[in-house]
Amino acid sequence: MKRVLAALLLAGCPEEPELxxxxxxxxxxxxxxxxxxxxxxxxQSCHSRLLVEQQRLTAAQWAKVLEKMKxxxxxxxxxxxxxxxxxxxxxxxPGATLPAPQxxxxxxxxxxxxxxxxxxxxxxxxREGAALFGMRCSVCHAADARGGIGVSLVDRLLLQRASExxxxxxxxxxxxxxxxxxxxxQLASVLAYVRSL
Amino acid sequence: xxxxxxxAAAPALLLARAARxxxxxxxxxxxxxxxxxxxxxxLDRLITPNEVFFVRSHHGPPRxxxxxxxxxxGLVEKPLELDLEAFKKLPQTTVTAVLQCAGNxxxxxxxxxxxxxxxxxxxxxxxxxxxxxxxxxxxxxxKPEGRHVLLTGADLAPKxxxxxxxxxxPLEKALDPGTLIAWQMNGEPLPxxxxxxxxxxxxxxxxxxxxxxxxxLEVSAAEQPAFFVQKAYRIPREPVAPGAKxxxxxxxxxxxxxxxxxxxxxxxxxxxxxxxxxxxxxxxxGVAAIRHVEVSSDGGATWRKxxxxxxxxxxxxxxxxxxxxxxxxxTATVIARATDAQGNVQPKDAxxxxxxxxxxxxxxxTWRAS
Numbered sequence: 425m426k427r428v429l430a431a432l433l434l435a436g437c438p439e440e441p442e443l444x445x446x447x448x449x450x451x452x453x454x455x456x457x458x459x460x461x462x463x464x465x466x467x468q469s470c471h472s473r474l475l476v477e478q479q480r481l482t483a484a485q486w487a488k489v490l491e492k493m494k495x496x497x498x499x500x501x502x503x504x505x506x507x508x509x510x511x512x513x514x515x516x517x518p519g520a521t522l523p524a525p526q527x528x529x530x531x532x533x534x535x536x537x538x539x540x541x542x543x544x545x546x547x548x549x550x551r552e553g554a555a556l557f558g559m560r561c562s563v564c565h566a567a568d569a570r571g572g573i574g575v576s577l578v579d580r581l582l583l584q585r586a587s588e589x590x591x592x593x594x595x596x597x598x599x600x601x602x603x604x605x606x607x608x609x610q611l612a613s614v615l616a617y618v619r620s621l
Numbered sequence: 622x623x624x625x626x627x628x629a630a631a632p633a634l635l636l637a638r639a640a641r642x643x644x645x646x647x648x649x650x651x652x653x654x655x656x657x658x659x660x661x662x663x664l665d666r667l668i669t670p671n672e673v674f675f676v677r678s679h680h681g682p683p684r685x686x687x688x689x690x691x692x693x694x695g696l697v698e699k700p701l702e703l704d705l706e707a708f709k710k711l712p713q714t715t716v717t718a719v720l721q722c723a724g725n726x727x728x729x730x731x732x733x734x735x736x737x738x739x740x741x742x743x744x745x746x747x748x749x750x751x752x753x754x755x756x757x758x759x760x761x762x763x764k765p766e767g768r769h770v771l772l773t774g775a776d777l778a779p780k781x782x783x784x785x786x787x788x789x790x791p792l793e794k795a796l797d798p799g800t801l802i803a804w805q806m807n808g809e810p811l812p813x814x815x816x817x818x819x820x821x822x823x824x825x826x827x828x829x830x831x832x833x834x835x836x837x838l839e840v841s842a843a844e845q846p847a848f849f850v851q852k853a854y855r856i857p858r859e860p861v862a863p864g865a866k867x868x869x870x871x872x873x874x875x876x877x878x879x880x881x882x883x884x885x886x887x888x889x890x891x892x893x894x895x896x897x898x899x900x901x902x903x904x905x906x907g908v909a910a911i912r913h914v915e916v917s918s919d920g921g922a923t924w925r926k927x928x929x930x931x932x933x934x935x936x937x938x939x940x941x942x943x944x945x946x947x948x949x950x951x952t953a954t955v956i957a958r959a960t961d962a963q964g965n966v967q968p969k970d971a972x973x974x975x976x977x978x979x980x981x982x983x984x985x986x987t988w989r990a991s
Contacts, residue, residue, distance in 0.1 A: 469779070470780075470783075471651070474652060475650070475651045478728075478738040479735055479738070480733045481733060481735055495782065497781070497782040497783050518733055522728055522738060526649040527646045528648070528657065529646055530672035531645075533657055533676070534814075537682060537812075539685055566781075570781060571779060571780040572780070576781075579683045579684050579775065579777055580683070580684060581683065581684055584685060
């Protein structure tokens with residue numbers, strides 16, 4: 425929850441947390457929180473955190489990875505890369521132990537990809553969805569929904585899992601702010617529109 | 622279904638059911654998109670059940686759409702467009718082959734390399750059914766200047782600035798009778814995680830060629846000018862020291878899988894009853910069939926041959942088994958080493974390379990007899 429809050433705060437005003445970290449100066453905890461916030465904001469729209477946590481890289485290797493990801497569309501700020509690379513190397517450096525992999529029941533792995541019934545998000549109005557998308561989503565996901573600050577939504581598996589789609593739109597993820605005010609009917613319309621792209 | 626096909630499919634289906642009954646599981650290395658590793662305990666058999674077969678992709682699966690068409694265009698006399706129903710009416714071929722991620726074993730390389738930290742389980746063997754790519758090319762009639770087949774799938778990169786997962790298959794390998802476009806895996810339609818409705822099957826070559834969610838094949842004179850062909854999935858032609866500067870001219874595509882064996886059981890660290898234990902695993906090579914697998918209980922000083930099960934072939938694994946006797950209170954460490962029919966011997970240490978591809982060092986297990 426703390427991480428989510430930090431991410432939301434950062435999304436709203438990117439400069440503030442660094443200033444407040446300096447002012448409060450909680451020495452050992454500050455870098456950890458900063459790295460967490462950056463991971464949540466700049467990495468986790470495309471990757472799960474697990475991918476970060478299994479790395480054991482030097483600061484130089486981390487910097488190279490971050491540069492590459494910035495080129496690929498991560499919002500991480502160039503000037504933050506050196507300090508972030510240092511922090512990541514402290515936590516996920518060459519001396520770290522490879523974490524034991526989590527176990528997943530094979531049935532659950534298959535279920536995570538199965539299309540779901542639209543349920544209460546069925547029968548949306550594409551035209552209303554287009555208008556909502558234009559107001560709420562297109563700034564980050566681009567007018568054609570092929571991604572920009574946010575990820576591409578076209579042809580995504582998530583579009584076949586209406587309840588998950590709705591939950592993401594309502595609560596947000598990473599640097600994405602939630603849209604808790606949207607009704608089921610409105611979410612159904614956004615879904616119908618994005619599916620048509 | 623012909624009787625022969627039915628018989629061939631039966632063991633896989635039975636094994637798949639058995640795995641379900643055991644409470645089958647996978648190891649999670651990433652959950653968005655899914656990067657799932659097959660636990661070692663399932664690498665003791667000829668066919669890896671679909672539900673525990675490793676899962677890897679760069680951008681995650683697209684929406685499930687069995688109506689997606691397969692298109693063959695470019696330098697051909699007669700472009701093709703096929704849906705799944707039309708595809709099923711073409712002559713069907715079945716191939717049993719190992720699918721292994723180029724980065725399988727990356728976590729075991731030293732110094733450490735960025736990327737998904739696979740240990741052993743980014744590999745599996747399945748029975749793949751579909752149409753030979755050569756058969757489609759025969760119908761489309763490539764023009765003489767065609768040298769490559771450019772591959773596109775339906776999976777989209779998350780952002781416009783992220784490279785799409787586009788790949789390239791040299792025409793010569795595309796025409797190999799082992800190269801298929803598959804729609805079935807172990808007697809079942811391809812699951813979405815394995816490329817439904819169509820994927821490539823390129824026996825002997827690394828998984829990066831086995832493109833999933835395949836939609837478009839384009840015959841071209843030039844190699845695909847894409848990141849995942851020109852920059853990624855490349856390895857130095859000659860070994861380099863970690864940290865050494867490598868120029869693009871020194872790099873070649875990661876293609877043919879080197880000879881390798883893995884011990885599935887006993888599990889390392891186990892405490893087992895004193896006496897005889899069967900050491901069981903799989904061995905394969907992308908160059909040729911396996912000639913033999915040897916095991917050593919003395920750190921590689923002496924070796925003896927293991928028993929091999931299953932049919933041999935290029936890029937096809939066989940199961941090996943060797944009995945090892947251990948007295949109560951003693952600890953056994955057993956190493957396996959495979960040799961292929963061309964005489965390539967699995968090395969004690971893998972060749973380190975900047976992206977951690979083709980790990981194939983000796984695998985050993987240690988257990989204590991109680």
